[in-house]
Amino acid sequence: MKATKGFFSALGVTDDDSVLQSLVSQTGIPVERLRYYNSTNTAPSGHDLDRICIVANLSPAELFLHMGILDERVLYALRLHAEKVFQIICEDLGDPWPVEGLPKLVFSTDLGRLYQGDCLQLMPHMESDSIDVIFAQPPADLEKLFPDLADSERQANYVMWCETWLQECIRLLKPGGSLFLANEPGLNVLVARYLNHRLVLRHWIAIETERGAAQSGHLQSSHHAVLYYCKGDRPRTFHPERLPREMCPMCKKERYGVSSRGESRRRRKGDIPVIRLSDLWIDITPPTDARQKKAIIGKAPSLKLLDRILELSTDEGDTVFDPFSGTGTSLIVAEVKKRRWVGIVLEAVNEVKERFGNMTMEAALIESFRTERQLLLNWFTLASIADRRR
Structure with a gap:
């Protein structure tokens, strides 16, 4: 099953210069913009939509159906007539991506x-x-x-x-x-x-x-x-980490902390200067070690990223x-x-096998992420206790 763009097909035209010039003359829409609507499957709007619907004798809803653009109003109407719609389309709902054989x-x-x-x-x-x-x-x-x-x-x-x-x-x-x-x-x-x-x-x-x-x-x-x-x-499982927070470059003190109730806030006396894991991860740095570089060819995930995801x-x-x-x-x-x-x-079967053959080095690298984090948290906790005693 192959998906195709529906804008030109809905209008009954092809991406041919002579055909498009006729559409341009009828609608006043530049050919570049018509091709943009087709190549990106973007819904026309404003005067462009009005002119296209008049020339093609289509309503906006029908045009968008041809393009596969469904808003909530159309989806609601389809739900009301789900049984009839299914009877019409069921023969076209085959396996969209058939793959034969066994791995x-x-x-x-x-x-x-x-x-x-x-x-x-x-x-x-x-x-x-x-x-x-x-x-x-x-x-x-x-x-x-x-x-x-x-x-x-x-x-x-x-x-x-x-x-x-x-x-x-x-x-x-x-x-x-x-x-x-x-x-x-x-x-x-x-x-x-x-x-x-x-x-x-x-x-x-x-x-x-x-x-x-x-x-x-x-x-x-x-x-x-x-x-x-x-x-x-x-x-079912959710273990967000606590991460060491950055130091203020001017006063050399931690900017943020976590209260005894686990609330992240600007640091006060007695707070532990760490912060709960957020949805912005800025400490997953690109690798510098040659082996790590080899391990993330292209945009493959780093060990540290997967370590955090599986811990979480x-x-x-x-x-x-x-x-x-x-x-x-x-x-x-x-x-x-x-x-x-x-x-x-x-x-990449051989490359994966080679990495498993060097598991000691891979494991040491992964363990270093945990060790580094724990040392920082231990130090910050001791510093917080010292603050409380002052």
């Missing part, structure tokens, strides 16, 4: 299993309500994913593909289980509507990253988005699933923290 088990430990293949080959064979936490960072290069499609069709097909494997992820999650979806902010927005009707959004977590190349007419991108959802009204959302013995295991970072962290795990990769 191959290529590596295992006492805690986990690694498969090679497509995640859509594996997930239908996994038991429902069996996973505590899913971490997914799908590929974001739409041109590589859909090389045979036009630019105008790639985004719609990407969303359809994401909805296919996300449907399986939701089925696999236990009640109270958590889903962490890491992606570019613009791509996460596209799938959020699908997830919002099936899971409960807990947080949009912003991960500060190295600033990307500045694009003309855009703000400079400097964060990665992680959507944190849970299955049900609250997560799992207990020892819980099961973690990563449908896009990449170089195995999530699997390494799960193994070190004694969580059961299931992963699947397309190509």
Whole structure:
């Protein structure tokens, strides 16, 4: 099943210069703007919408239906006639992304299993309500994913593909289980509507990253988005960390603290100078060690990010699933923290095996995150006790 843009098809035109010039002359809308509406699937508005509807003899609601743009008013009308609508469309609701074959088990430990293949080959064979936490960072290069499609069709097909494997992820999650979806902010927005009707959004977590190349007419991108959802009204496991707070550069004192009741506030005498974990993570720094650099090829998650996510959302013995295991970072962290795990990769099997072969170094690096944090918290607690005695 392939998703296509509906703007030009609704108007009965093609992306041909001679055909579009006729539409331009009838509507007075520049050809560049018409192509923009089609390529981005953006709803026209104002005078443009009025002119297009007159020329095409369509109502705005019918035009938007052709484009797949559904507001709450249209959705309400569809719900009123759900039985009739289903009878009309049921034959077109086949498997949107059929994948044949079975994945191959290529590596295992006492805690986990690694498969090679497509995640859509594996997930239908996994038991429902069996996973505590899913971490997914799908590929974001739409041109590589859909090389045979036009630019105008790639985004719609990407969303359809994401909805296919996300449907399986939701089925696999236990009640109270958590889903962490890491992606570019613009791509996460596209799938959020699908997830919002099936899971409960807990947080949009912003991960500060190295600033990307500045694009003309855009703000400079400097964060990665992680959507944190849970299955049900609250997560079964939730252990937010307390983090050391930054020092004031002028007075060399801590700016913020936590009261005896756990409230974050500007520091007062006797407070512990730490702060509860927020949804802005600025301490997940890019790696400097050569091995770490190799371990996060492209935009793969860092060990520290996965360490925090699993500390937040799992207990020892819980099961973690990563449908896009990449170089195995999530699997390494799960193994070190004694969580059961299931992963699947397309190509990087040898690299994952090599990392498991160097588990001592990986474990030491992960443990250093905990040790560094605990030393700071111990020091801050002692300093707070000393304050109370003054």
